[in-house]
Amino acid sequence: MTTWLPTLITDTPEEGYELAVKMARVAIKMTQPDAKIREDLRPKYAGDFDALIASSQVVATHFAAVAAANGYWKNT
Template identity: 55%
Template sequence: MAARLVVKATQPDDAARGRLRPEYAENADSLIAVAQVVAVEFATIAAANDYWREA
Protein backbone atom coordinates (compact mmCIF):
# COMPACT_ATOMS: atom_id res chain seq x y z
CA MET A 1 0.00 0.00 0.00
CA ALA A 2 2.77 2.44 0.87
CA ALA A 3 4.41 1.89 -2.51
CA ARG A 4 1.20 2.79 -4.31
CA LEU A 5 0.83 5.97 -2.29
CA VAL A 6 4.42 6.96 -3.03
CA VAL A 7 3.97 6.35 -6.75
CA LYS A 8 0.71 8.31 -6.79
CA ALA A 9 2.29 11.21 -4.93
CA THR A 10 5.26 11.19 -7.29
CA GLN A 11 3.11 10.99 -10.44
CA PRO A 12 -0.39 12.26 -9.63
CA ASP A 13 -1.58 12.08 -13.26
CA ASP A 14 -3.57 8.83 -13.68
CA ALA A 15 -3.11 8.83 -17.46
CA ALA A 16 0.66 9.22 -17.18
CA ARG A 17 0.88 6.36 -14.66
CA GLY A 18 -1.20 4.22 -17.00
CA ARG A 19 1.13 4.95 -19.93
CA LEU A 20 4.26 4.24 -17.89
CA ARG A 21 3.03 1.08 -16.16
CA PRO A 22 3.81 -1.33 -19.04
CA GLU A 23 7.43 -0.12 -19.04
CA TYR A 24 8.07 -1.13 -15.44
CA ALA A 25 5.49 -3.88 -14.89
CA GLU A 26 7.55 -6.44 -16.82
CA ASN A 27 10.96 -5.15 -15.72
CA ALA A 28 12.41 -7.04 -12.75
CA ASP A 29 14.98 -4.31 -12.04
CA SER A 30 12.24 -1.70 -11.79
CA LEU A 31 10.15 -3.86 -9.48
CA ILE A 32 13.16 -4.57 -7.26
CA ALA A 33 13.90 -0.84 -7.12
CA VAL A 34 10.34 -0.16 -5.96
CA ALA A 35 10.69 -2.83 -3.28
CA GLN A 36 13.92 -1.18 -2.08
CA VAL A 37 12.24 2.22 -1.85
CA VAL A 38 9.41 0.75 0.21
CA ALA A 39 11.90 -1.06 2.47
CA VAL A 40 13.79 2.19 3.11
CA GLU A 41 10.50 3.96 3.77
CA PHE A 42 9.49 1.38 6.39
CA ALA A 43 12.97 1.45 7.96
CA THR A 44 12.79 5.23 8.21
CA ILE A 45 9.37 5.09 9.87
CA ALA A 46 10.55 2.40 12.28
CA ALA A 47 13.64 4.43 13.19
CA ALA A 48 11.52 7.53 13.74
CA ASN A 49 9.14 5.59 15.97
CA ASP A 50 12.04 4.31 18.07
CA TYR A 51 13.46 7.84 18.27
CA TRP A 52 10.24 9.25 19.67
CA ARG A 53 9.83 6.37 22.12
CA GLU A 54 13.26 7.12 23.60
CA ALA A 55 12.61 10.85 24.00
Protein backbone atom coordinates in the same frame (compact mmCIF):
# COMPACT_ATOMS: atom_id res chain seq x y z
CA MET B 1 -9.81 17.33 6.71
CA THR B 2 -8.51 14.02 5.39
CA THR B 3 -4.91 13.08 4.97
CA TRP B 4 -3.28 10.10 3.34
CA LEU B 5 -0.67 9.88 6.10
CA PRO B 6 -2.26 10.60 9.48
CA THR B 7 0.31 8.61 11.45
CA LEU B 8 3.28 6.28 11.11
CA ILE B 9 1.93 4.04 13.87
CA THR B 10 0.43 0.73 12.82
CA ASP B 11 -0.88 -2.25 14.74
CA THR B 12 1.35 -4.82 13.11
CA PRO B 13 4.57 -5.09 11.07
CA GLU B 14 2.57 -6.17 8.05
CA GLU B 15 0.44 -3.02 8.19
CA GLY B 16 3.66 -1.05 8.55
CA TYR B 17 4.96 -2.70 5.40
CA GLU B 18 1.79 -1.82 3.52
CA LEU B 19 2.16 1.77 4.69
CA ALA B 20 5.73 1.79 3.34
CA VAL B 21 4.46 0.62 -0.05
CA LYS B 22 1.94 3.45 -0.05
CA MET B 23 4.60 5.98 0.92
CA ALA B 24 6.78 4.82 -1.99
CA ARG B 25 3.92 5.32 -4.43
CA VAL B 26 2.81 8.77 -3.30
CA ALA B 27 6.11 10.41 -4.32
CA ILE B 28 5.60 9.04 -7.80
CA LYS B 29 2.11 10.53 -7.94
CA MET B 30 3.46 13.88 -6.79
CA THR B 31 6.10 13.92 -9.54
CA GLN B 32 3.75 12.56 -12.22
CA PRO B 33 0.25 13.82 -11.26
CA ASP B 34 -1.37 12.65 -14.50
CA ALA B 35 -3.17 9.40 -13.63
CA LYS B 36 -3.45 8.41 -17.28
CA ILE B 37 0.32 8.56 -17.80
CA ARG B 38 0.92 6.61 -14.59
CA GLU B 39 -1.52 3.92 -15.73
CA ASP B 40 0.34 3.66 -19.03
CA LEU B 41 3.68 3.34 -17.27
CA ARG B 42 2.55 0.80 -14.69
CA PRO B 43 2.44 -2.41 -16.81
CA LYS B 44 5.80 -1.45 -18.30
CA TYR B 45 7.65 -1.16 -15.04
CA ALA B 46 5.77 -4.10 -13.52
CA GLY B 47 7.35 -6.20 -16.27
CA ASP B 48 10.83 -4.74 -15.86
CA PHE B 49 12.88 -6.44 -13.18
CA ASP B 50 15.23 -3.51 -12.64
CA ALA B 51 12.25 -1.30 -11.89
CA LEU B 52 10.68 -3.90 -9.61
CA ILE B 53 13.87 -4.18 -7.58
CA ALA B 54 14.28 -0.39 -7.43
CA SER B 55 10.69 -0.09 -6.17
CA SER B 56 11.41 -2.67 -3.51
CA GLN B 57 14.40 -0.57 -2.43
CA VAL B 58 12.18 2.46 -1.88
CA VAL B 59 9.79 0.35 0.18
CA ALA B 60 12.70 -0.91 2.29
CA THR B 61 13.84 2.63 3.03
CA HIS B 62 10.37 3.75 4.09
CA PHE B 63 9.83 0.56 6.09
CA ALA B 64 12.94 1.27 8.16
CA ALA B 65 11.46 4.59 9.28
CA VAL B 66 8.02 3.13 9.92
CA ALA B 67 9.55 0.30 11.94
CA ALA B 68 11.57 2.71 14.06
CA ALA B 69 8.45 4.81 14.62
CA ASN B 70 6.70 1.74 15.98
CA GLY B 71 9.52 0.67 18.25
CA TYR B 72 9.82 -2.33 15.93
CA TRP B 73 6.46 -3.62 17.29
CA LYS B 74 8.39 -5.36 20.07
CA ASN B 75 5.31 -5.56 22.27
CA THR B 76 3.00 -6.85 19.55
